[in-house]
Amino acid sequence: MKDKIIPEFFRRYGLNYVWGAIFLLINVYIATLSPKYLGIIIDVLGTPAINQQEVLKYIAIMILVALGVFVTRFIWRYFIMGNSRNMECFLRMEMLKHLQKMSVNFYSSRKTGDLMAYAVNDIGALRRSFGPGVALILNGLGLGLLSVISMVQVVHPKLTALALLPIPVVIVLITRMGSSIRKRFRQVQANFASISDRINENISGIRVIKTYVQEEDEVARFEVLNQEMKKSNIRLVRVSALMGPSIQLFFGISFVINLIYGSSLVKTGQISLGDFVAFNGYLTMIMWPVVSIGRIINVFQRGMASYKRLEEIFSVEPEIQDDALPDSEEVAEKLEGQIKVNNLSFAYPGHNEYALEDISFKLEKGQILGVIGRTGSGKTTLVNLLLKLFNVKPGQISIDGRDINDYTVENLRENIGYVPQDNFLFSATINENIRYFNDSYKDDDIEDASKISMIYDNIMEFPAKFETRIGERGVNLSGGQKQRISIARAIIKQPAVYILDDALSAVDTETEEAILTNLKQTMSGHTGIIISHRISALRHADEIIVLDHGKIVERGTHDELIGQSGLYQELYEEQYENEKREAFGNEA
Numbered sequence: 001m002k003d004k005i006i007p008e009f010f011r012r013y014g015l016n017y018v019w020g021a022i023f024l025l026i027n028v029y030i031a032t033l034s035p036k037y038l039g040i041i042i043d044v045l046g047t048p049a050i051n052q053q054e055v056l057k058y059i060a061i062m063i064l065v066a067l068g069v070f071v072t073r074f075i076w077r078y079f080i081m082g083n084s085r086n087m088e089c090f091l092r093m094e095m096l097k098h099l100q101k102m103s104v105n106f107y108s109s110r111k112t113g114d115l116m117a118y119a120v121n122d123i124g125a126l127r128r129s130f131g132p133g134v135a136l137i138l139n140g141l142g143l144g145l146l147s148v149i150s151m152v153q154v155v156h157p158k159l160t161a162l163a164l165l166p167i168p169v170v171i172v173l174i175t176r177m178g179s180s181i182r183k184r185f186r187q188v189q190a191n192f193a194s195i196s197d198r199i200n201e202n203i204s205g206i207r208v209i210k211t212y213v214q215e216e217d218e219v220a221r222f223e224v225l226n227q228e229m230k231k232s233n234i235r236l237v238r239v240s241a242l243m244g245p246s247i248q249l250f251f252g253i254s255f256v257i258n259l260i261y262g263s264s265l266v267k268t269g270q271i272s273l274g275d276f277v278a279f280n281g282y283l284t285m286i287m288w289p290v291v292s293i294g295r296i297i298n299v300f301q302r303g304m305a306s307y308k309r310l311e312e313i314f315s316v317e318p319e320i321q322d323d324a325l326p327d328s329e330e331v332a333e334k335l336e337g338q339i340k341v342n343n344l345s346f347a348y349p350g351h352n353e354y355a356l357e358d359i360s361f362k363l364e365k366g367q368i369l370g371v372i373g374r375t376g377s378g379k380t381t382l383v384n385l386l387l388k389l390f391n392v393k394p395g396q397i398s399i400d401g402r403d404i405n406d407y408t409v410e411n412l413r414e415n416i417g418y419v420p421q422d423n424f425l426f427s428a429t430i431n432e433n434i435r436y437f438n439d440s441y442k443d444d445d446i447e448d449a450s451k452i453s454m455i456y457d458n459i460m461e462f463p464a465k466f467e468t469r470i471g472e473r474g475v476n477l478s479g480g481q482k483q484r485i486s487i488a489r490a491i492i493k494q495p496a497v498y499i500l501d502d503a504l505s506a507v508d509t510e511t512e513e514a515i516l517t518n519l520k521q522t523m524s525g526h527t528g529i530i531i532s533h534r535i536s537a538l539r540h541a542d543e544i545i546v547l548d549h550g551k552i553v554e555r556g557t558h559d560e561l562i563g564q565s566g567l568y569q570e571l572y573e574e575q576y577e578n579e580k581r582e583a584f585g586n587e588a
Helices: 005-045 054-100 104-108 112-155 156-161 167-204 204-210 214-268 273-314 379-386 408-416 432-437 443-452 456-461 479-492 509-522 558-560 567-588
Strands: 339-346 357-362 368-373 397-399 416-419 495-501 527-531 543-547 551-556
Touching: 005 054, 005 112, 005 273, 005 527, 054 112, 104 479, 112 156, 112 167, 112 273, 156 214, 156 273, 156 456, 167 204, 167 214, 204 339, 214 273, 339 379, 339 408, 357 379, 357 397, 357 543, 357 551, 368 567, 379 495, 397 558, 408 416, 416 479, 432 443, 432 479, 443 509, 479 495, 479 509, 495 509, 543 558, 551 558, 551 567, 558 567
Parallel strands: 368 527, 368 543, 416 495, 495 527
Antiparallel strands: 339 357, 339 397, 543 551
């Protein structure tokens, strides 16, 4: 696991374990007094002349012992069990921070269900190791050791040795089962990740599933995963379930030895009846920690399996690193918005073919760049590099005259208002989605942004208006409404640079024109990059670049490109013909 995470946790919360261990050992010591005083009371009651005051004295002592056990047990459980919850919370926070540093490439190679399994199941298993697991070990060792010492000193050494004879066999047997449990639990976790991912896909894609009448097929596919999950759990249970009966069998042998040999010692007067009762009390005390060895092995082997899985994910270093900033001067937090791209070439990790090749352009503050091209031409890749979602070689992109790598990722993205192709909305109110949970924005700011993006009138038609909850990923809204809310989210930031990646694809041409007119006023003095497959969205750009197979094949204004015989003119004619056919169809 990441070297600093576990040490950092113990630096913050390690003292809780120390206090927990101290009170646990005090609790164990007090608990071992109970059989001793019970044996004394039995011996006192067995005398011909019973001393009532002495009996009451020992009963009072046993009540105090019980009270001491209660108080100290509460305290150690509070420290140890409570601290395991601190660990769970701490690791989940570190996991989220770590995942947020990961690049797009990281997420493209991992399933959502697998990441959910790390954050829920694996951290939960590790929490049980550092909570109940630690408590069971400390309690078992302390209780077992003090009980054995008491059995030897207070009762009879030979009886103790014979009664404990089967226990080493139990420990060896259970230890050998540990590695098998760890391997099988890792398989259970992997199957859980697959099931989580399948459920997530089914819920997210429920409309597509229903549209294509694939409910039964999806159930059948899920049943296969479900059966695999069941089989892996049964394989795990076969091993873990064997522990309990094995321990009980060998402890039964211990009690038989104790009854046979111990009763003979009582008959011959070598030990008193009270000593024999106390011995059985100690033996019962030992039985609990030994019986719990099975549970301890289970908990720790599962915890180790989860630890290894978490170690794998935490060991992945973020691909996007903030390079050290120059010592001589600080980079301004508020950017002006001048962008220069110089001979930019980029290939995705693991691919030899360039997604972008030799791209160059310059945008002054307040200018708007239009980007167009067929699907797969590299438009979104260009945006990803401007947002530094992938590493950029020094000298290829500069902002305000400084290399993009001189800026921290946070500083860079704070100055960009980005509207992606895939509009993601949270399961919250429209108000919260526009301001992105930032309470610094006023209601007037939210309304102004919604008016510019032409979503205001739609919002006012909802019963709860801006407080309307829109469901997960905006499931209650149309594609155009989701796009316009996403645009409002970018507008309210008032960033130095606006980037719209096919952000108007789901709105009609009339609404598109109205939004573009509003944006032109809003973006005055701000740099803008508008990516679109619609030429109508790029008409007013100061410059348009046409991408094809990752290269700029044409550049110029709309009027200049229309006059050239190239890809732009070809796209224009295709769209013009489509619009004519649609208009003719509507008239018919």
